[in-house]
Amino acid sequence: MAEIGTKIKYLRETVHNLDQIELARLAKISNATVSDVEAGKVMPTQKTLEKISNVF
Secondary structure, three states, rough: HHHHHHHHHHHHHHHHOOHHHHHHHHOOOOOHHHHHHHOOOOOHHHHHHHHHHHHH
């Protein structure tokens, strides 16, 4: 479950130079959701993944 979060964090920080707040704002999701997904606490829904992928 943490693997997707690790990949999202890598893309966010390294490729796109965004912080969690910026990604959350651009994806129209909560900062807590971004944090929980990246930490592997929750598995993102398909809708959440679509929103994040649209930013990337």
